[in-house]
Amino acid sequence: MKNLYVLLCIIYFGIHNTSFAQSQVSVNDDALTVIDSLYKEDQFYFSATYNILSKLPSGVDQTGFSLGLHAGFIKDMPINKRRNIAIGVGLGYSYNSYNQNLGIIEGEDHTVNYVVLDDTYEFDYSKNNFYLHMVELPIEFRWRTSTPTDYRFWRIYTGFKLGYVFSHISNFKGEVAEVRYTDVDGFNDLQYGLTLSVGYNTWNFYVYYALNPIFKDDVTTLISQERIEMNAIKLGLIFYML
Structure with a gap:
């Protein structure tokens, strides 16, 4: 009888400990599925555009392909309880090239x-373009269908972008000469325009429409004085990540 009593005690405590361990595991599993109710979206961006x-x-006329590359960080600030509507304010860098047949030439009097x-x-020429390097301040109104657990969603972001041109370079290469100018005085240092991003998940279409001209008001063509x-229109794709 004594051995039977010992065996029954071992079985009882074994079952009790197993149940306790299982309850501990389920608690830990629940802890792993905690939802972040204060989530944010789309903090970093990268885009490539065709510049028109x-x-x-x-x-x-434009000649060849004019490329734009843009990247930066946007602070996402949700403004409703569901967090699918937000304001975004950020800082970024933009590189823009424009291939065309408007030659920029410095005269003898500078x-x-x-x-x-x-x-x-x-005469023939093989290259004529100018490049703009800019620091940009994007401001966006953001609507999306995201949730704390859904990372694939529709988005529509509209906004305004202010850019400061910190470097502009003009290149000409032809039979008569090869000329490169930096910091040409005729460019507008401030560039600003409207933006729109629309898409689902990874693929998002991007449009930028400049509201002011690339050159200053007093810049005219040499012969016609026109x-x-x-101004610039940029069409392309934009990619967002956290």
């Missing part, structure tokens, strides 16, 4: 002339 020049002067390179000039009011 609008409002071209007479005789000026004045800058803007020459339309059309058929009136009897004011150069070109």
Whole structure:
């Protein structure tokens, strides 16, 4: 009888300890599935665009592919309880190239002339473009279908972007010369425009429409004295990540 009593005690305590261990595991499993009710979305961005020049002067055309690369950080600040509506404010860098036939040439008196390179000039050239390097301040109103546990969602972000041009470079390479200018005085240092991002999950279409011209108000073409009011339109893809 004594041995039977000992055996029954061992079985009882064994079952009790097993149940306790299982309850501990289920508590730990529940802890692993805690939902972050204060989540944020889309803090970092990277985009690649095709840059289009609008409002071209007479005789000026784009040539080749004009590339834009943009990256930065946006502070996401939800403004409703569901956290699918937010304001975004950030800081970024933007590189933009423009291939066209508007030659930027410095005269003997160090004045800058803007020459339309059309058929009136009897020489060939292989390169004529300018580059803009900018620091940008994006401000966005954000709507999305995200939840704390859903990382694939629709988004529509509209906003305004202010940019400061800290470097501009003009390149010309042809039969008569090879010229490179830095910090040309005729560019507007401030560039600003409207933005729109629309998409689902990874793939998002991006549009930027500039509200002011690339060049200053007093910049004109050399012969016709036509004011150069070109502004930029950027079309491409933008990628977001946390």
